[in-house]
Amino acid sequence: MIDWHEIARTESVIRLGEMLRRQFNVWVGFVGTSGIGIPIGANQPVDKALCSAFMSRRDGNGSCHASLGTWMEALAGDDKHVDGPMLLExxxxLKSLVVPIRSDKTLVGACYISGFAVDGGDAEERTVRRGAELELGKTLVSQGNRALPRVTERELRLFEELGQMIADEAMTLIGRQKKPDQRTVPGVGEYGAMIGQSATIEKLFRLLDKVxxxxxxxxxxGEPGVGKELVAKAIHFNSARGERAIVVQNCSALNDSLLDSELFGHKRxxxxxxxxxxxxxxxxxDRGTFFLDExxxxxxMLQVKLLRVLQEGTFLPVGDTVMRKVDVRIIAATNRxxxxxxxxxxxxxxxxxxxNVITVHVPSLRERLEDVPQLVEYFLVEKAEQNLQPIKAVSKELMAKLVAYDWPGNVRELENEVERLVVLSGDVDEIPASLLSPRILKRPPTTIPAGAMFAFAPQLPKNLPEALxxxxxxMILESLKRTNWNKTRTAKELGISRxxxxxxxxxFKLDTLRPDESSE
Known part of the structure; x- marks a missing residue:
């Protein structure tokens, strides 16, 4: 089953969707075979008087959502071979550009760009007629129609190109969801929401594949704040015990007596x-995983009881005389x-x-500063969703400051800083560097890892051609990295000629970013 919610929260998809929404005031999202729409990125507010008027009528929302199912029927068609974008209503x-998404030639969903009018179109008359059926005043409908974003033929071609890029990216993500060895943790995210593509984090991922x-x-x-619990959950959910429970306990959170009772239970x-x-x-x-932090x-005393569980799988509850037996995989963590x-x-x-059968070292954030831009974008989306706000961009000066900082509190400190920035930025679309915490703002410039700012460069440009x-x-750079700069494989992965x-x-002068040891 395709997880459209996960795909709609993907960085590259969100970036494209946000560019369209901000510049043209359109809705962008996915619709699956069930006919349920999934918006891309943060909640997208209704900013169209015409839509608000139609939705205010009885079953207005239902009729709106029914349109999604109608689009899917149109894409399926009688011959089942509608492959290109379709301009529907x-x-x-209101006009909607709908791009089919197919897996193994089967229609599995679509990307839609909706809520606009086409220059020179004749939809207004039909909108007035439908409004009259719902007892909406002709003047109200006409005014709402005139306020809609008007799209030229050239802009419609850009819509088609961007919509196809979103659909292609969705197909790639669907392929990853289908793989049995994918790095997906149910309810947690890609390897426990451990975001990054640096060589350091990829080395950790390769180790986790084996573990x-x-x-x-x-x-x-690992140091505090690097995500040790996320690693533990990633190991659990990708293991044979993944269908069973994972229990988490911080050993420093309780005193000795309470921890004994909490871990092993007690008798009345x-x-x-x-x-x-x-x-x-x-x-x-039992039959799952126990994560013991700190x-x-x-x-x-408790070390002795834990040793018995590891050696024999048995323990004695407080005040009991009957030994209990369990089958538990233990994952422990410490920063000591x-x-x-x-x-x-x-x-x-x-x-x-x-x-210490298998030791997993989680790198600090300063060991993988090139992942900071990707982490920032992930947290910007997450905090926007939590605060019901549009997704914000950050200035290049601000990003440079974040990449140059050494993050003693690691990913947890970065997450808190991004949340602070989102809250303090108010209604601005691009967060300025002046809002950074003084400790980061006043830090003297340091060497920024190669590729770190490049990874940030594509974020929300001012116009669509530049964005494309x-x-x-x-996309080309990331594909080159994944294939170790093998251009034949990269061309095949991207679907273009060598x-x-x-x-x-x-x-794009990408060879200047190429490691010396890479192969053709």
Whole structure:
């Protein structure tokens, strides 16, 4: 089953959708075979008096949504071979450009650009007639119609090109959803929403590909804020235990007695306040995964009980005399040096080696600064959706400051900074650098990783031709990176000839960004 919501939240898709929406005041989204529309990016406000008037009537929303199903029927057609964009209408006679999306020659959905009029068109008469059927005044409908965005033939061609690019990107994403080894975590995102394409993060992804296929105990190490819990969930959901529960407990959040009861459960009367039996988290995690965060803060007594679970799969609830047995995969995490703690005698040597079967180091954000632009765009979308605001852009000066900062608080600090920027920016479309926190704003310039600002360059240009060129440059560069600069494979992946690719690489001077060791 295709997850259209996930596709509609993808960075490249959102960038295209937002450019169209901001410049032309149109709706952009996907519709699946069910006929349900999925808007691209943040919530798209109704900014058309005509639409508001039609929707205010009885079953106005229902008629609007029914148009989506009608479009899908039109795309399917009698011969099932409608492959190009179609210019259709909604129930109010507003124009809609609909681009079919096919998988294995089967229609699986469409991209729509809707809510406009075409210069020289004759839709106004039909709109007035439909308005009269709903008892809408002719003057109101005519005024609303005249306020619609008017699209020229040239702009309509741009609509078709951008709509096809969105549809092509959706097809690529659908292909990834179908792959059994995809990096998708249900309810979490791509490898636990670990956004990035740097060599550092790709190395982590390659390691996780192997770890997910095993059932071994894992020790995750990394600084605070790098996303250790996200890594743990990624391992769980991509493992054979992915259909079972994952239980999370921070070992530093509770005192010794409470943590003992929380992990292993207790019997009624085991201590003051134990008014009934309580099932421990290990039992809840049976046949699933238990993620123990901040394992270095666990007391010596609880280390002994945890060691027994690792060795034999058994434990004794507080106040009980009957041993319990569980089948649990344990993933532990810490930002402390457990090896040093073993030497100091504060962490058990045998437990350390039981936990340290596979070690996963999560890199700090300063080790992958080239991922900052992509992370910023991800958080801009997320915070806009949370605050029911349009998606904002950031100035190049602001992005340069973010990329130059060393982020001691890692991804968590970056997320908080982006949320702060979104809130403080008010109604502006592009967030200026002056709104940055003083610690970031006053940081002296440092070397920015090659490609970091380039990754940001395509974001929301001022006009559609420039947007198309920037997006084309960005897509070619990313494809070259994925294929290790093999131009034959890149051309095949992008669906263009090798000669055409070489010409575009020369035009955009992409060879200047090419690593020395890459192959043709």
């Amino acid at each position: 909604c129930h109010a006679a 997910c296929r095993s059932d071994s105990t894992v020790l995750i190490q 009367g085991a201590f003051t306040g134990a008014i009934g039996d309580k099932q421990g988290l290990f039992e809840l995690a 394992i270095g803060d666990m007391s010596a 040096d457990l090896r040093a703690m073993v030497k100091e005698g504060t962490f058990r040597n045998d437990l350390y080696y039981r936990l 060129e920037n997006l084309e440059r960005h 000669r055409n690719l070489i010409r575009k690489v020369d035009r």
